[in-house]
Amino acid sequence: MDRIQIPATPRSPEVDFDFAAGRFRLSGESYPEDAAAFFGPLLHALRTHLAASSSDPIVFEVALVYFNSSSAKGLMNLFMPLEDAAGEGRGVTIRWVYAEGDETIAEAGEDFASDFSHARFDLVETSRAGN
Amino acid sequence: MTSDPAADKASPVIGSPARKRSLRGGGPLRGDDFLDLAGFTDASASAPGTMRPGALRGSARGRDLDSLAHTLFLRIYPVIAIVVLVTQVGIAWVNYTDSLRLYTERANLLVTLTAQAIARPGWSERPDVYTTQIQALTLDPAFRFVRAWNAEGGLVMSIGEMPSGRSIELIRASAAVTVAERAEPVGRLTLGLSTEALRSSAEKQALLAVGATLVLMLAFVLTLHANVRKHVLAPLKRLLLAMREVEHKRWSIVEFDGAVRASNEIDVISSAFNRMVEGLRAGDEAKQLLADLELAHAKLADANHQVMESIGYARRIQTSVLPDRMALAGAGLDVAVLWEPLHQVGGDYFWLERLGDVSIIVVADCTGHGVPGAFITLIVATALDRVLHERGLRSPAEILAALDEMVRAQLRQDGRGSDSDDGLDCGVCIWDPEARRLTFAGAGLSLTTVTDTGVSRIRGAKRGLGYPRHGSERFSTGNVTLDVTPGDTFYLMTDGVTDQMGIHGTQRQLLGHRGVADILLRTREEELGLQIGTLEAELAAYRGSEGRRDDMTLVAFRPTCRV
Numbered sequence: 090m091d092r093i094q095i096p097a098t099p100r101s102p103e104v105d106f107d108f109a110a111g112r113f114r115l116s117g118e119s120y121p122e123d124a125a126a127f128f129g130p131l132l133h134a135l136r137t138h139l140a141a142s143s144s145d146p147i148v149f150e151v152a153l154v155y156f157n158s159s160s161a162k163g164l165m166n167l168f169m170p171l172e173d174a175a176g177e178g179r180g181v182t183i184r185w186v187y188a189e190g191d192e193t194i195a196e197a198g199e200d201f202a203s204d205f206s207h208a209r210f211d212l213v214e215t216s217r218a219g220n
Numbered sequence: 221m222t223s224d225p226a227a228d229k230a231s232p233v234i235g236s237p238a239r240k241r242s243l244r245g246g247g248p249l250r251g252d253d254f255l256d257l258a259g260f261t262d263a264s265a266s267a268p269g270t271m272r273p274g275a276l277r278g279s280a281r282g283r284d285l286d287s288l289a290h291t292l293f294l295r296i297y298p299v300i301a302i303v304v305l306v307t308q309v310g311i312a313w314v315n316y317t318d319s320l321r322l323y324t325e326r327a328n329l330l331v332t333l334t335a336q337a338i339a340r341p342g343w344s345e346r347p348d349v350y351t352t353q354i355q356a357l358t359l360d361p362a363f364r365f366v367r368a369w370n371a372e373g374g375l376v377m378s379i380g381e382m383p384s385g386r387s388i389e390l391i392r393a394s395a396a397v398t399v400a401e402r403a404e405p406v407g408r409l410t411l412g413l414s415t416e417a418l419r420s421s422a423e424k425q426a427l428l429a430v431g432a433t434l435v436l437m438l439a440f441v442l443t444l445h446a447n448v449r450k451h452v453l454a455p456l457k458r459l460l461l462a463m464r465e466v467e468h469k470r471w472s473i474v475e476f477d478g479a480v481r482a483s484n485e486i487d488v489i490s491s492a493f494n495r496m497v498e499g500l501r502a503g504d505e506a507k508q509l510l511a512d513l514e515l516a517h518a519k520l521a522d523a524n525h526q527v528m529e530s531i532g533y534a535r536r537i538q539t540s541v542l543p544d545r546m547a548l549a550g551a552g553l554d555v556a557v558l559w560e561p562l563h564q565v566g567g568d569y570f571w572l573e574r575l576g577d578v579s580i581i582v583v584a585d586c587t588g589h590g591v592p593g594a595f596i597t598l599i600v601a602t603a604l605d606r607v608l609h610e611r612g613l614r615s616p617a618e619i620l621a622a623l624d625e626m627v628r629a630q631l632r633q634d635g636r637g638s639d640s641d642d643g644l645d646c647g648v649c650i651w652d653p654e655a656r657r658l659t660f661a662g663a664g665l666s667l668t669t670v671t672d673t674g675v676s677r678i679r680g681a682k683r684g685l686g687y688p689r690h691g692s693e694r695f696s697t698g699n700v701t702l703d704v705t706p707g708d709t710f711y712l713m714t715d716g717v718t719d720q721m722g723i724h725g726t727q728r729q730l731l732g733h734r735g736v737a738d739i740l741l742r743t744r745e746e747e748l749g750l751q752i753g754t755l756e757a758e759l760a761a762y763r764g765s766e767g768r769r770d771d772m773t774l775v776a777f778r779p780t781c782r783v
């Protein structure tokens with residue numbers, strides 16, 4: 090499947106879904122006017138990839154500094170098939186990246202983490218200076 | 221404006237074969253008229269009604285252009301003709317005078333030689349001496365007459381006729397017949413030679429000069445006409461046609477093919493003209509675009525005005541659904557409310573009501589903002605009203621569960637198939653003033669409390685209400701009951717309050733619950749209304765140049781001291 094790369098806009102995150110490498114990344118801010126329209130195609134692509142590909146491991150990185158509740162729903166929808174894939178034995182790692190001191194994002198990550206039991210969910214704090 | 225905008229956009233090349241057809245479809249066939257007439261036509265005669273007065277109209281007439289050839293001819297030809305004529309006549313004159321001189325010398329020579337040949341005393345008495353000699357003179361092709369006189373003046377011999385008066389066609393030469401031993405001449409000899417041949421030769425030369433001049437004129441006229449037409453008139457005609465087109469905002473450029481080769485000057489002018497047309501066309505297109513843009517802008521402004529008017533109306537409806545902010549006055553609570561949708565209307569909703577002995581405080585954050593969010597708030601408002609008044613529920617946890625059920629039923633998210641992926645975060649507090657007890661339950665929304673011991677946050681259930689779920693999964697959460705001491709202050713707020721993007725230290729980061737709690741703690745001594753004002757100002761300061769991300773609602777309440 091072709092790599093999906095969508096540049097960030099003021100209201101939507103940068104998307105980089107590298108299916109071949111098994112690396113997926115969302116970064117920036119996410120509060121599109123129509124979150125379903127934004128996340129729908131991504132979810133479809135992810136599901137297709139999971140259904141089609143072998144059991145290559147997947148690393149899904151989320152490094153958002155803000156997302157609205159509709160985007161949270163969109164993220165949840167992306168995470169569900171990943172958790173299912175992990176349940177079937179696939180190596181799935183979610184990297185939830187947040188800046189040091191950003192409790193809102195850290196808390197949201199903890200909330201998401203509690204929904205996973207098979208996939209590995211890493212809360213990754215980045216230092217203020219770096220990244 | 222022309223009748224066919226597409227024709228305006230095209231850039232017809234004047235002089236190309238396609239140009240034979242009208243550029244304007246059904247419009248007046250002015251272009252055809254022009255070229256069908258071999259030269260140029262009078263524009264005003266071809267279509268007087270459709271032709272604007274213009275500076276080019278007159279000069280586009282063929283007469284004016286053809287007169288260039290006439291002018292050149294009339295100015296140049298006489299000079300050449302006169303020069304040729306004068307030269308020819310001069311040559312003829314020189315020839316003529318030379319020949320005349322030669323003739324005269326010849327006559328003198330002949331007469332002198334003859335006079336010497338016959339000179340002897342008594343020559344006139346001896347015809348054998350002079351007859352042969354004098355007769356020999358008639359052999360000269362120009363001979364006219366000869367007369368010989370003796371010493372006494374008597375005519376000795378005469379051949380030919382001697383004209384009586386002077387004639388320009390005659391050269392006379394006389395010689396005296398002298399002998400050495402006599403001083404007096406012994407006779408006289410006069411010879412007349414005709415110059416007729418000379419004259420006819422001069423006439424021939426003159427005729428030749430005139431003929432040459434005429435031939436020259438013909439050649440000159442033909443050459444001039446052909447060259448002026450090819451190098452000047454035809455290119456100028458194309459240029460003028462193009463100018464007329466341009467006058468009517470049809471952006472024609474000029475190109476010269478093999479048949480028409482412009483002189484350098486006209487070529488330069490045509491190139492300049494083409495550049496000018498390109499410039500005009502670009503300017504015209506820009507003007508047109510600008511006009512289109514202004515029109516589009518006006519339409520947008522109009523549409524925006526209508527939408528804003530409509531949303532303003534919607535805001536009146538939404539605010540009328542919200543409770544009176546003084547609804548809990550007398551229930552032993554100070555209440556302050558911040559309700560600030562991002563776009564006039566929004567998905568945030570709050571409710572304040574006294575229900576018999578207790579009071580209820582509800583804050584809800586529905587998915588979406590703006591008009592879609594506002595729709596959900598109306599569903600929530602209706603559902604809440606039924607939960608409180610038809611079903612008479614007073615337990616926050618039960619109220620949330622009932623709301624969840626009703627909202628999902630309303631949005632058909634309960635398995636009957638729905639497009640809706642909507643829901644809400646909600647926090648419910650029931651205040652019992654008698655027991656001085658506050659009961660809270662939340663779904664995706666927390667209760668923030670500021671007490672003497674600091675700030676704490678009681679988080680509700682993680683999940684919000686509504687949203688499609690699998691099967692008959694129900695929402696359920698528990699109540700949290702708090703004993704209230706005077707001075708404790710409680711805040712129910714939507715995430716729009718805490719999700720303020722701004723610069724924290726060196727990076728862009730949300731203010732978060734911690735940030736908001738810090739502000740509330742710092743300002744805890746303030747009267748509630750003032751505190752909310754301060755909070756709003758601090759949020760704006762934190763945002764700086766960043767815009768708000770979401771609707772904001774915060775309900776603050778502080779149980780008053782028992783009276």
